[in-house]
Amino acid sequence: MEEAKKGLENIIALETSISSIDGVKGVLKYRGILVNDLLDMPYDAVSYLLIRGKLPDKNELAAYSALLKERRPAGENVLNVLRTCNFNIEAMDALRTAISYMSHCDPDLSDNSEEANLRKAANLVAKFPTIIAAFSRIAIGKEPVPPNPALSHGANFLYMLRGSKPTELEAEIMEKDFILSAEHELNASSFASRITASTLSDLYSAIITGICTLKGPLHGGARMAVMDMIDEIAVPEDSEAYVLEKMANNEKIMGFGHRVYLTQDPRTGIFKKLAKELAESRGNMKWYETGENIENAIFKVFTEKTHKPIYPNVDFYSGIVYKYLDIPPRLATAVFAIGRISGWIAHCMEQYSDNRVIRPRAKYVKAGQPPENEPLLSPKKKIVV
Ligand code: ACO
Numbered sequence: 001m002e003e004a005k006k007g008l009e010n011i012i013a014l015e016t017s018i019s020s021i022d023g024v025k026g027v028l029k030y031r032g033i034l035v036n037d038l039l040d041m042p043y044d045a046v047s048y049l050l051i052r053g054k055l056p057d058k059n060e061l062a063a064y065s066a067l068l069k070e071r072r073p074a075g076e077n078v079l080n081v082l083r084t085c086n087f088n089i090e091a092m093d094a095l096r097t098a099i100s101y102m103s104h105c106d107p108d109l110s111d112n113s114e115e116a117n118l119r120k121a122a123n124l125v126a127k128f129p130t131i132i133a134a135f136s137r138i139a140i141g142k143e144p145v146p147p148n149p150a151l152s153h154g155a156n157f158l159y160m161l162r163g164s165k166p167t168e169l170e171a172e173i174m175e176k177d178f179i180l181s182a183e184h185e186l187n188a189s190s191f192a193s194r195i196t197a198s199t200l201s202d203l204y205s206a207i208i209t210g211i212c213t214l215k216g217p218l219h220g221g222a223r224m225a226v227m228d229m230i231d232e233i234a235v236p237e238d239s240e241a242y243v244l245e246k247m248a249n250n251e252k253i254m255g256f257g258h259r260v261y262l263t264q265d266p267r268t269g270i271f272k273k274l275a276k277e278l279a280e281s282r283g284n285m286k287w288y289e290t291g292e293n294i295e296n297a298i299f300k301v302f303t304e305k306t307h308k309p310i311y312p313n314v315d316f317y318s319g320i321v322y323k324y325l326d327i328p329p330r331l332a333t334a335v336f337a338i339g340r341i342s343g344w345i346a347h348c349m350e351q352y353s354d355n356r357v358i359r360p361r362a363k364y365v366k367a368g369q370p371p372e373n374e375p376l377l378s379p380k381k382k383i384v385v
Helices: 043-052 058-071 076-083 091-104 114-139 153-162 168-180 188-198 203-214 222-232 236-248 266-282 286-306 314-324 329-353
Strands: 019-022 027-030
Touching (some): 027 043, 027 266, 043 058, 043 114, 043 153, 043 168, 043 329, 058 114, 076 091, 076 114, 091 203, 091 329, 153 168, 153 329, 168 314, 168 329, 188 203, 188 329, 203 329, 222 314, 222 329, 266 286, 286 314, 314 329
Antiparallel strands (some): 019 027
């Protein structure tokens, strides 16, 4: 039997027409179109592109946007489920619970036909922002704000979160964030969703798998960690010392490094520019400068130590953008998911359309002996239900 490839590095697991990455040149395309060329479109058009396989014409876009707007309200039962959540949790945990509850109410839960899945897809894309904004407000003792059908996907999310309309610049940047976060080839959460779909489990279950996988700090959870890191650094001038201390303690710097890109992630420069625009518009450069100083310090330290620089990934400057948009850190990964839901759905539908169960092999190796008399549960830890 062959040797296992730890982390499945560079393994081609399947074929896809949804997106492609050139990790050497730093190029990302959605359905053959450079992501940079999609940024001036509404998120709805990019969602349609990913899920339906082509850009919508004017009428198709109007119909899809109208459908999403109609599906935005979460419904009182879902809001009541959110009201029963533990409010110390991350929004990702509440999102997982709400989507699971939503699935109970769908009469076509187990119908994996394309028609049923397109209907579920619109429901999921439309309701993710409503659920996340509602959870955020309920958790701080406020009432959820109903969606506003006059606003774009991005503007409406910020409106439901804050209870007031965002500026034009904020709304535009929120849309761009959703577009840049929407899809990224066989990232861990999309692969995990596809594995669930490949067993012919339903779309909701596959999406919940994606949510659970995106949450981890080595994947989308890094965005929240970046926001916390920026807060830990009192002034931009302290950034280099912060990086050196982390490295001395063998800790990873969140928002840096990537499995596929050997150069700059093409989304990073765009997010950096958006962070700068927001910083200037608010007359507060501190978080942006802290980010830039961390980036420069890591580049310097890695180039000197290993002759191999590491670059910021998509989570770094997006985390700083979220700070300028007043998005609470515990919402960060869930806001990432608002964009990524379209990519997950596209992957699941591609999997259903030409399915074979995903079932690789493992090489058996004899385990080491566990220590003797190890208690099954630590007596100090209590699970409170
Ligand atoms: N900080 C410090 N060192 C790092 C970092 C980092 N952020 N990333 C990689 N390295 C170092 C590793 O310590 C390792 O060094 P070594 O060879 O001396 O042991 C080397 O670079 C290779 O790193 P791996 O962790 O083996 O790379 P892998 O491809 O397995 O992981 C990952 C990629 C998970 C993104 C990694 O770079 C990381 O943990 N980054 C921080 C978390 C993060 O930002 N995740 C978001 C990724 S983007 C996304 O998922 C949306």
